[in-house]
Amino acid sequence: MIITSNQFSEMEKHYRTTLINSLPGYKTLQMVGTISEDGITNLGLFNSVFHVGANPPLLGMVFRPDGPDHDTLKNIESVGYYTMNNVLPEWYQQAHQASARYPTEISEFDLCGFKKLYTKGFKAPFIQESTIRIGLELRDTIDVEINNTTIVIGEITHILLDDALIGPDGYVDHIQAKTVTVAGLDSYFTTNPLGRLAYAKPNQQPGVLNGTEIS
Amino acid sequence: MIITSNQFSEMEKHYRTTLINSLPGYKTLQMVGTISEDGITNLGLFNSVFHVGANPPLLGMVFRPDGPDHDTLKNIESVGYYTMNNVLPEWYQQAHQASARYPTEISEFDLCGFKKLYTKGFKAPFIQESTIRIGLELRDTIDVEINNTTIVIGEITHILLDDALIGPDGYVDHIQAKTVTVAGLDSYFTTNPLGRLAYAKPNQQPGVLNGTEIS
Numbered sequence A, B: 001m002i003i004t005s006n007q008f009s010e011m012e013k014h015y016r017t018t019l020i021n022s023l024p025g026y027k028t029l030q031m032v033g034t035i036s037e038d039g040i041t042n043l044g045l046f047n048s049v050f051h052v053g054a055n056p057p058l059l060g061m062v063f064r065p066d067g068p069d070h071d072t073l074k075n076i077e078s079v080g081y082y083t084m085n086n087v088l089p090e091w092y093q094q095a096h097q098a099s100a101r102y103p104t105e106i107s108e109f110d111l112c113g114f115k116k117l118y119t120k121g122f123k124a125p126f127i128q129e130s131t132i133r134i135g136l137e138l139r140d141t142i143d144v145e146i147n148n149t150t151i152v153i154g155e156i157t158h159i160l161l162d163d164a165l166i167g168p169d170g171y172v173d174h175i176q177a178k179t180v181t182v183a184g185l186d187s188y189f190t191t192n193p194l195g196r197l198a199y200a201k202p203n204q205q206p207g208v209l210n211g212t213e214i215s
Helices: A005-010 A013-022 A070-079 A089-097 A108-112 B005-010 B013-022 B070-079 B089-097 B108-112
Strands: A002-004 A030-035 A041-046 A050-054 A057-063 A081-085 A116-119 A122-127 A132-144 A149-161 A181-183 A187-197 A208-210 B002-004 B030-035 B041-046 B050-054 B057-063 B081-085 B116-119 B122-127 B132-144 B149-161 B181-183 B187-197 B208-210
Touching (some): A002 A005, A005 B149, A030 A070, A041 A108, A057 B050, A070 A081, A070 A122, A070 A132, A070 A149, A089 A187, A089 B187, A116 A149, A122 A132, A122 A149, A132 B132, A149 B005, A187 B089, B030 B070, B041 B108, B070 B081, B070 B149, B089 B187, B116 B149, B122 B132, B122 B149
Antiparallel strands (some): A002 B149, A030 A041, A030 A081, A050 A057, A057 A149, A116 A122, A132 A149, A149 B002, A187 A208, A187 B187, B057 B149, B132 B149, B181 B187, B187 B208
């Protein structure tokens, strides 16, 4: 089947949103923790996080102009610090609940049942229940003119996790960390390792560092 | 364990790259197909694709200034069209191989063993072996000043897939499509459904649309 541009405009709005959001596949799932200047904490669920660079260590994320994530963006811009926390299978439903449109004065930490974790010298709250927690400092805000979204780029300044999750080469083990992934806006998944491959070079078949060989 | 900024600069380069790339978890994995003005096709493997909007349907992706993906960016900018194609477990190793630095005059389609698929009115090649294929038209190129990367935003103009992969509400089934996900630069995974949840509303526990209940 081929679907082309003129068909998108004819689609029912929710159908199109679901189709386009689920089309590209699995995404990075993060609970973003912030705090307002007045000290009200906030949690939001995001699936638009992407790698921007390793040196300096930068992550990007997208904010909709009218999204339920308004408090998160406002807090990031006013305070300058925010956290990303992975989602675990045991509480993915509570994490999903944090995507509801709660009033500004309500903290999703309390409402969805998460414990706040703070570290010295960092203003924004981490999630105690997560196994991989990333602290970021706002570095850039880019307006995307085509659809009025905002790309926020932050520099990773803190990583809070169990030593055992980092391998000798720096690789973070998300199977052991029990990280959940998402497709579309509402479908959650755990994963099975296929294999880890050596750096690809021309004229050489990729070596399997570990994992199952698929024949 | 807490890792902070000053420790990043002391890390061995490959260790830091592996750590930062694998830290945020699972990512959208796409083989990007392009063609040069001279008609030379190119395939590149990307894990920086992110959702920008559903109306118009927009996807973003990040290019490094010195990356092996130089031909892909050049082709997108000169021709204006490109494709994203999902990766399947049966040939994820060949997909990984497309990330090697091949000379411009060599097509990764031929070298890594993929069949080109064209559709009327669209210049860039899709991958026959993929189950979900997205055709995009370049809409915006954003320079990220902090680290000299480039964010490319394209509008989805074509979707090529089996009808059976799209549910009645527009949801694309990546389990049935056998889409692979990636963590870091080199670790590949299949997935298991945890559950699909209803749109979250305040004062209401999320409903499970389908999937396994986790208690």
